[in-house]
Structures are given as C-alpha cells and as structure tokens.
Amino acid sequence: MLPEQSTEIDDKDEVYRKRYDKMQREFLKTLICDEIIEEHKNKPLGQHSEALERVLYYFRRAGMNDKYVVKCEEPFKKYKIMALSGVRGRSPRLVEDKIYETVQAAYHGLFLRRVQDLMEA
Amino acid sequence: MAEIKIFGYTDKLSVKQGEKIDFHVSADGTKTAKAQLVKLIHGDEHPDGPGYIDQEIDNKINGEWKVEKQFTQLGSFLKVKDPENKLAIDGDFTIFGYIYPSTPKTGHHQWIFSRWDNKTNEGYGIGINKDGYLELVVGDGKEVDYLISELPIVKKIWYFVAATFNYKTGEATLYQEGVLTRYNSLLGKVVPYDYRSHTKTTFRFKQKNNPNTPFIVSGAEDLHELRGRFISGTYAGKVDRHGVCSKVLSKEDLDKIRDGDLPENNSIVAYWDTTVGFSDNGINNTVIDIGPNKLNSEGHNHPVRAMTGWNWNGKNDNFRLAPKEYGGIDFHPDSITDAKWNITNSMIIPEDLKSGIYAIRLRSGPGTGLSEEYVVFFVRPKKPNSKLCFLVPTASYLAYANEKLSFEATIIQPMTGQPPTITDIDIEQYKNPEFGLSTYDSFADGAGVCFSSYKRPILNMRPKYRTSGMGITWQFPADLSIIGWLEHNKYEYDIITDEDLHKEGLDCVKPYNCLITGTHNEYYSEKMLNALEDFVSEGGRVFSSGANSYYWVVAFSDEQPWCMEVRKLEAGMRAWAAKPGEYYMQTTGEKGGLWRTRGRPPQKFAGVGFIAEGFDTAEKYRKMPDAWHRTVSWITEGVEGEIIGDHGLAYGGAAGVEIDRYDLSLGTPPHTKIIASSGGHSDNYVLVTEELLYAYAGLVGSLDYRIRADMTYFTAPNNGAVFSTGSIAFGQSLPSNNFNNSASTVMKNVIDAFIKDGKLPGGAWTLEEKQWK
Ligand SMILES: [Fe+2]
Numbered sequence: 001m002l003p004e005q006s007t008e009i010d011d012k013d014e015v016y017r018k019r020y021d022k023m024q025r026e027f028l029k030t031l032i033c034d035e036i037i038e039e040h041k042n043k044p045l046g047q048h049s050e051a052l053e054r055v056l057y058y059f060r061r062a063g064m065n066d067k068y069v070v071k072c073e074e075p076f077k078k079y080k081i082m083a084l085s086g087v088r089g090r091s092p093r094l095v096e097d098k099i100y101e102t103v104q105a106a107y108h109g110l111f112l113r114r115v116q117d118l119m120e121a
Numbered sequence: 122m123a124e125i126k127i128f129g130y131t132d133k134l135s136v137k138q139g140e141k142i143d144f145h146v147s148a149d150g151t152k153t154a155k156a157q158l159v160k161l162i163h164g165d166e167h168p169d170g171p172g173y174i175d176q177e178i179d180n181k182i183n184g185e186w187k188v189e190k191q192f193t194q195l196g197s198f199l200k201v202k203d204p205e206n207k208l209a210i211d212g213d214f215t216i217f218g219y220i221y222p223s224t225p226k227t228g229h230h231q232w233i234f235s236r237w238d239n240k241t242n243e244g245y246g247i248g249i250n251k252d253g254y255l256e257l258v259v260g261d262g263k264e265v266d267y268l269i270s271e272l273p274i275v276k277k278i279w280y281f282v283a284a285t286f287n288y289k290t291g292e293a294t295l296y297q298e299g300v301l302t303r304y305n306s307l308l309g310k311v312v313p314y315d316y317r318s319h320t321k322t323t324f325r326f327k328q329k330n331n332p333n334t335p336f337i338v339s340g341a342e343d344l345h346e347l348r349g350r351f352i353s354g355t356y357a358g359k360v361d362r363h364g365v366c367s368k369v370l371s372k373e374d375l376d377k378i379r380d381g382d383l384p385e386n387n388s389i390v391a392y393w394d395t396t397v398g399f400s401d402n403g404i405n406n407t408v409i410d411i412g413p414n415k416l417n418s419e420g421h422n423h424p425v426r427a428m429t430g431w432n433w434n435g436k437n438d439n440f441r442l443a444p445k446e447y448g449g450i451d452f453h454p455d456s457i458t459d460a461k462w463n464i465t466n467s468m469i470i471p472e473d474l475k476s477g478i479y480a481i482r483l484r485s486g487p488g489t490g491l492s493e494e495y496v497v498f499f500v501r502p503k504k505p506n507s508k509l510c511f512l513v514p515t516a517s518y519l520a521y522a523n524e525k526l527s528f529e530a531t532i533i534q535p536m537t538g539q540p541p542t543i544t545d546i547d548i549e550q551y552k553n554p555e556f557g558l559s560t561y562d563s564f565a566d567g568a569g570v571c572f573s574s575y576k577r578p579i580l581n582m583r584p585k586y587r588t589s590g591m592g593i594t595w596q597f598p599a600d601l602s603i604i605g606w607l608e609h610n611k612y613e614y615d616i617i618t619d620e621d622l623h624k625e626g627l628d629c630v631k632p633y634n635c636l637i638t639g640t641h642n643e644y645y646s647e648k649m650l651n652a653l654e655d656f657v658s659e660g661g662r663v664f665s666s667g668a669n670s671y672y673w674v675v676a677f678s679d680e681q682p683w684c685m686e687v688r689k690l691e692a693g694m695r696a697w698a699a700k701p702g703e704y705y706m707q708t709t710g711e712k713g714g715l716w717r718t719r720g721r722p723p724q725k726f727a728g729v730g731f732i733a734e735g736f737d738t739a740e741k742y743r744k745m746p747d748a749w750h751r752t753v754s755w756i757t758e759g760v761e762g763e764i765i766g767d768h769g770l771a772y773g774g775a776a777g778v779e780i781d782r783y784d785l786s787l788g789t790p791p792h793t794k795i796i797a798s799s800g801g802h803s804d805n806y807v808l809v810t811e812e813l814l815y816a817y818a819g820l821v822g823s824l825d826y827r828i829r830a831d832m833t834y835f836t837a838p839n840n841g842a843v844f845s846t847g848s849i850a851f852g853q854s855l856p857s858n859n860f861n862n863s864a865s866t867v868m869k870n871v872i873d874a875f876i877k878d879g880k881l882p883g884g885a886w887t888l889e890e891k892q893w894k
Contacts, residue, residue, distance in 0.1 A: 045737045047805075061534070069541045072544045075585075076167070089554060091551070092543070103542060103592060107540060110540050
C-alpha cells in the first residue's frame with residue numbers, strides 16, 4: 001500500500017495487518033513445494049508437517065470476503081467450490097464448474113486454488 | 122415458475138400424547154405440500170452408517186396441506202399501549218430521551234421515538250437519518266417537514282436528545298448533547314469531539330395523527346399490500362429513560378432532564394422509566410410509564426434489557442446493586458424471537474403414538490433440498506412408562522439454531538481445521554434474515570445474540586443436516602444416532618426435553634431408572650441442573666453421552682418458555698463477550714457465563730468437563746487400568762483388547778470433536794474411575810480458554826497431556842451412578858458396522874445395568890473394601 005493510501009484508512013490497525021500479511025505471504029511462498037501439495041492430497045484434514053500446517057493456518061485465518069468453501073451438491077457424491085461474499089445475506093458465488101466426487105477431493109481442489117492465489121498475489 | 126421452498130416450525134417442541142400441536146408453515150412457489158407424519162430413527166447419511174431411517178406413521182394429518190407465503194417481523198422494538206390515543210397530540214409537544222446508537226450511519230432511516238406512519242407520512246417522531254444525523258420529522262399525510270442536527274451522531278456514545286414543536290408558530294427545535302462519562306460510552310473524555318448540536322427552524326406543516334398509528338420505540342408503523350401492517354425503520358442501539366410532553370420545553374428545562382430530572386408533572390404525557398420493574402429475579406418485557414396515563418410499552422422480538430444506562434458509573438456491575446443505572450434497552454434490527462406465522466395445520470397427538478422423535482415431512486415439487494422440510498417435534502408419554510429416558514437437549518439446539526459461523530466467523534476454519542461444506546439449505550438460511558440468528562452469531566451492529574427462540578424454522582434441527590463448519594452431524598441429527606442405537610437394540614424408551622426438565626424439575630425424571638443425555642448438552646438452566654443432580658443423588662443413573670456438557674448458564678421465562686437467554690462472558694469457549702456491567706440475565710437476575718464460574722463445574726456432576734476441541738479428526742479410547750478393576754470390569758465386558766471406539770461417523774473415531782477430562786481440582790467425585798482415555802489428538806485440538814491463566818505456546822494435542830477424552834464412572838447415593846463418555850463423537854460412533862462395535866458394547870453394558878432396579882453391578886465389592894477405591 002502506498003503511504004498516501006494508508007493515511008486514508010480510518011482504522012490504522014488495517015495498515016499494519018496488511019504489512020504483516022505481506023510478510024506472511026512472502027515467507028509462506030517459500031514453503032510451497034510438491035511435497036506439501038502431495039501431503040495435502042493424501043490427507044487434507046488432521047496433523048501435517050510443519051510447513052503444510054503453517055500454510056493451512058494462514059489460509060484458514062483469511063477474511064471472509066471471497067473465502068473458498070466446499071459446496072455439497074449431493075451428499076457423499078458431488079461437491080463444488082464456492083467463494084463466500086463476506087457480506088451478511090449475500091449468497092456465495094460458484095468459482096468453477098468442476099465436480100469433485102468426494103469431499104476430500106474438494107478439500108484438495110480448494111487447497112490448490114488457495115495455493116495458486118498465494119503464488120499469484 | 123419460482124423455485125419451491127418450504128419451511129416450518131411448531132408452537133411447542135415437546136408435546137404429550139393427547140395434546141395439540143400447531144404447525145406454522147411458509148412456502149414459496151407452491152400452494153400445496155404433501156405432508157407425512159414420520160418417526161425419526163436415524164439422521165446421519167454417512168455411508169459408514171445405516172443412512173437416513175424414518176418410519177411413516179398413519180394419521181389423518183397426512184395428505185395435501187394448503188400452504189402460503191408467510192411474513193416475519195424483523196427487529197426488536199417497543200409498542201406503546203395507548204388505547205385512548207393520548208399520544209396523538211394535536212398541539213405542542215416535546216419528545217426526549219437518552220440514546221446510544223450502535224450504527225448511526227447505515228444508509229437507512231432509523232426511527233427511535235415515533236408516532237409515525239411510514240406509508241402515509243403522518244405523525245411525528247425523531248430518528249437518525251440515513252447519513253447518521255439526528256432528525257425530527259413531522260407530517261400531515263401530504264407534506265413532511267424535517268429538522269436535522271448540525272453534527273452527525275458518533276456511534277456508541279450516550280446522548281440526551283430532544284425535539285420540540287410549537288403547534289401555533291411552527292417553531293421546531295432539536296436538542297442533542299453528549300452525556301458520556303468515564304465509563305458509559307465507547308470513548309472517554311480525552312477525545313476532542315463536540316457532541317452538541319442545537320438547531321431550530323419554522324415548519325410549514327403540522328403533524329396529523331392517525332388514530333391507528335401506534336407509538337413505537339425503535340421503528341415506525343408501515344403497511345405492505347400482501348403482509349399488512351408491520352414495523353419498519355427499526356433502530357440499532359440503546360435507549361434509556363424517554364418521554365413525551367404536551368408542551369414546548371425550554372432549553373433550560375431540557376438541560377435539567379438531561380441531568381436526570383423529571384419534566385414538570387403537568388406537562389408529562391408519558392415518561393417511560395426503563396429502570397422501573399427490576400427485582401433480584403430480573404425484569405420482563407414491559408416498560409413502565411410512570412406518568413399520569415400509564416402508557417406502558419411492550420417489547421417485541423426481545424429488546425435486550427438489563428443493559429448499562431446513560432448514568433452507569435462502572436462501580437456497580439449489575440442491576441441488582443443499582444437498578445437506576447440499568448435503564449439501557451438494546452435494540453437490533455435483525456432480532457427475531459417469534460415469527461408469528463399463521464397456523465397452517467394442527468394435530469392432536471394420538472394416545473397410542475409411542476413417545477419418540479417425530480416430524481411432519483413436507484414435500485412439494487421435486488421434494489428434495491429446499492422443497493423438502495421436516496418440522497420436528499418431540500412426543501412424551503402421557504405418563505412415564507419406561508425405565509429408560511432420552512433427554513433431548515433442546516436448550517442446546519436453541520443455542521445453535523440457524524448459526525451462520527461458516528459464512529461470517531473468521532475463527533471457524535482455524536477452529537475446525539477445514540473449509541466449511543455448505544449446501545443450498547445453508548445458503549437459503551444465510552440469505553434470509555427472517556430465520557434469525559443463533560447465540561453463536563452477532564447482530565449486524567456487532568452485539569452478541571443473547572436470545573434464541575424456537576418460534577421460527579430451525580434449519581439445523583433437521584434429520585440429514587450436516588453442520589457446515591465441520592461436515593459432520595451436530596446436535597439434533599447427531600443425537601438421532603443414539604435414537605437409532607436405542608431402536609436397533611429394541612430398548613423401550615421415553616423422550617423428554619430440556620424444556621420439560623426445566624418446567625417440572627425432578628418430578629419429570631424421577632420415574633426413570635436411567636437417563637441418556639444428548640451428544641452435546643452444553644446449555645443448562647439452574648432448574649435443569651438441579652433436577653439432574655437430585656435425580657442422581659436420589660438413586661437415578663445418567664449416561665452422559667456427550668462432551669462440553671453442563672457448561673453455559675441459561676434462563677427461560679415462564680411466560681415465553683420457547684425463548685432462551687444466555688450471556689457469554691469472562692471465560693469459556695465463546696462466540697462473543699457481554700459488555701462490562703452486562704453479565705446478569707434479565708430473565709432471572711442470575712449471573713450468566715459458565716457454570717464453572719458459579720461454583721458448579723461440569724466435573725462435579727458428570728465426573729468430566731470440557732478440556733479441548735478440534736474437529737479435524739477423532740481418535741479412539743484405550744482402556745485405563747481401572748477398566749479391569751473388579752468393581753467396574755462389567756462396563757467393558759465383551760470388548761476384546763484395549764481399544765474402544767476406533768470407528769465412527771464423525772471422523773472415524775469415538776473420541777473427538779469436543780472432549781472432556783477428569784479433574785479432581787474441579788470437583789470430579791474422588792471415587793471416580795477412569796475406564797478409558799483417548800490420546801494422540803491433533804494440534805488442532807487446543808486447550809479450552811477457561812483452563813488458561815497465562816497463555817503460552819504448545820497448548821495443543823501433541824504437547825499437552827490434558828487434551829484427551831476420559832470415559833468415567835462413579836456411583837452415587839441410593840444406587841445412583843453417572844457414566845460419562847467425555848466425547849461428542851461417541852454418539853456418532855454407535856452406528857458403525859450396523860451398531861456392532863466396541864463403543865456400542867460399552868454403552869449396552871452400561872444401559873443394561875442402569876435400567877435394572879436395585880443394586881448396580883460391582884457393588885458387592887464395596888463393603889469389603891470399605892472405601893470405593
Ligand atoms: Fe458447543
């Protein structure tokens with residue numbers, strides 16, 4: 001954020017949060033590798049290596065705006081990925097048409113999107 | 122054609138054979154729905170279990186029901202009872218009161234004190250305009266005059282405001298002054314704000330008073346073609362003492378009222394003293410007018426009382442010490458505690474309908490997802506006729522009713538260790554404020570929700586529902602796994618609910634030998650807890666099947682038993698925190714918070730109490746040395762080896778989700794045996810906050826030995842006993858392998874022993890050992 005932009009923000013806490021977030025992202029990018037992606041694919045929930053766990057902690061703590069969630073179309077059969085609005089009363093939006101046959105596959109698909117967003121940001 | 126949606130609720134959750142129950146249904150896109158009475162047997166569709174099971178019951182209620190779209194009044198407000206229209210003032214007036222707006226600038230007009238019709242623009246009132254400025258409005262049905270203050274209202278600051286109108290000259294004034302002290306507002310005296318504004322103008326028009334317009338605090342009368350009369354423009358924030366005079370008060374007069382004086386007696390039309398009516402046992406929803414006309418007002422959708430007022434001095438921390446400092450009443454435009462839908466159909470519960478959990482299944486069109494609804498209710502026998510009883514934790518269902526954590530709580534994913542799994546039903550619930558909030562949510566203005574009611578559809582109190590944050594069944598549908606187990610094993614059982622236990626106390630459970638509690642019976646009123654404690658000490662047996670039980674203090678009023686109050690404060694895993702000075706419940710005058718902070722930790726009654734939650738995985742139990750002790754070895758008879766519960770529909774283990782631990786320092790009965798304990802929980806299982814004095818790194822599953830579920834057993838006087846699983850996931854583990862598994866074996870051993878009259882197994886050894894060691 002440019003200095004002139006930050007002085008426009010009423011809540012100065014947000015200015016620091018953004019700074020902290022940038023440092024986090026820079027560090028977490030260095031942790032992303034094939035190994036942790038494979039690890040997540042094999043076991044999306046539960047205890048993970050420290051590297052994967054740190055990345056997941058970050059993803060889970062993100063703000064609600066545009067945060068990914070799994071959408072169950074048919075229990076135990078059909079899942080999709082949506083993004084929350086972050087605004088009470090406003091529906092989440094579908095982010096892709098891809099169908100996952102298990103919730104574990106959807107968790108991993110969602111993780112891959114988060115990794116991609118992190119690397120591109 | 123519009124998408125078909127059906128939702129419903131009943132007028133009561135618990136109903137006896139022979140009694141009447143009303144169904145309130147609203148539907149979109151259809152005028153009819155096919156109704157079928159079903160007995161619910163199992164509610165979890167997880168492929169490792171038996172799936173959804175119900176039983177269709179013949180009854181004349183079955184068949185086509187006429188349904189309609191119903192409307193819901195949102196927002197809390199006070200409506201004044203003014204049968205003689207004393208407030209229809211065709212002359213000079215002054216309106217005044219203390220206000221503490223939570224969100225002054227919303228983009229919508231918020232009415233605070235009004236006798237105004239939003240449809241016809243008739244009447245008078247003061248409110249906050251869409252830009253956040255105080256505003257006096259006067260209208261005659263054709264034209265409207267406004268007077269606005271010079272400075273916008275600052276949020277969460279106490280003000281004294283007033284408006285005067287001279288009927289003859291048309292002179293209108295608007296008075297606004299901050300009355301903040303060191304304690305009462307968000308900000309203190311160091312902030313160099315000027316809160317004061319005094320404006321004046323001459324109106325061209327005068328108020329016209331429609332005889333049908335009510336005087337409303339927080340909102341104004343409105344009319345909609347289909348739904349009829351309702352209240353719109355509700356307000357977010359507190360008010361304290363307020364009133365109306367039939368004369369123009371001078372600035373000096375108003376200064377005196379601002380400082381706490383009453384207006385001159387002969388000018389008062391109404392003076393609502395919001396501090397009148399408190400007792401040690403709380404205050405109800407009636408606000409008392411101490412003026413000559415006694416125009417009391419009634420709360421709708423539970424305006425929150427027992428809130429700190431404009432003159433709260435920070436020393437007295439509850440209304441029982443200083444009621445005069447507790448005139449605050451907090452309003453929320455998104456509060457709803459009674460949907461007040463028309464009755465769609467009614468049913469007399471047949472005398473021969475077995476006690477159990479039932480629903481009216483409604484289907485229309487496709488009959489799945491949003492076009493299928495189960496309106497759930499609980500049938501009690503006319504007279505208890507089993508040794509065994511399942512106590513349905515309806516208070517805890519209320520606490521979680523329509524929670525929106527997955528959509529708006531940043532904390533939910535770190536807590537559950539997974540992304541939410543939502544469905545169309547969750548989205549529908551989130552889109553429609555009419556379904557209301559849970560005690561895990563906050564109002565849009567940021568205040569925690571402290572009332573929850575079942576007079577509205579509760580979409581997570583449905584079979585098949587999976588809680589979105591965790592992707593498993595939770596509360597009601599999880600409890601159906603215990604019902605499924607009872608049915609599978611052909612036990613005779615009765616059903617009672619928390620509401621029955623609260624109303625009837627010990628009498629309600631005394632006839633039974635054994636009570637089974639739900640998987641997560643977290644919310645308890647004092648009467649409920651007392652009844653259970655007396656039950657056990659007089660010889661009853663409790664199979665405490667869940668975890669994080671007997672935790673929050675809650676209150677129910679006799680007049681509105683469908684609505685529960687909870688205040689979350691100081692300690693405990695909590696979704697919000699009550700504000701300083703607002704820790705005592707208006708319903709009973711009791712301090713809210715955890716039972717633990719009132720000298721009754723769950724360990725004292727159940728042997729175990731909340732220690733951790735994680736939600737990403739679940740583990741198994743391993744027998745502890747006590748399991749082989751001759752006094753309790755009967756509990757694990759038939760369980761080969763050391764492992765119990767390495768299976769289940771909640772993350773594949775019987776020990777998990779939320780877990781409880783044995784702790785002598787918190788009152789676990791000293792002779793309690795630990796039959797088995799879990800372990801190896803992931804680091805997503807974190808120690809509960811009430812255990813924390815100092816926070817330090819590593820209070821997680823792999824580093825803290827306390828993080829485990831303890832399965833415990835102790836005996837009580839007169840052949841009473843309590844068995845606790847210490848785990849929410851235990852219930853969901855029962856259906857594995859068609860109810861044939863180690864957790865099920867343990868439960869069967871315990872229930873079989875608990876329902877028998879007379880002595881418990883293992884008791885023969887106690888005399889010989891003198892002490893039960
Ligand atoms: Fe809970």
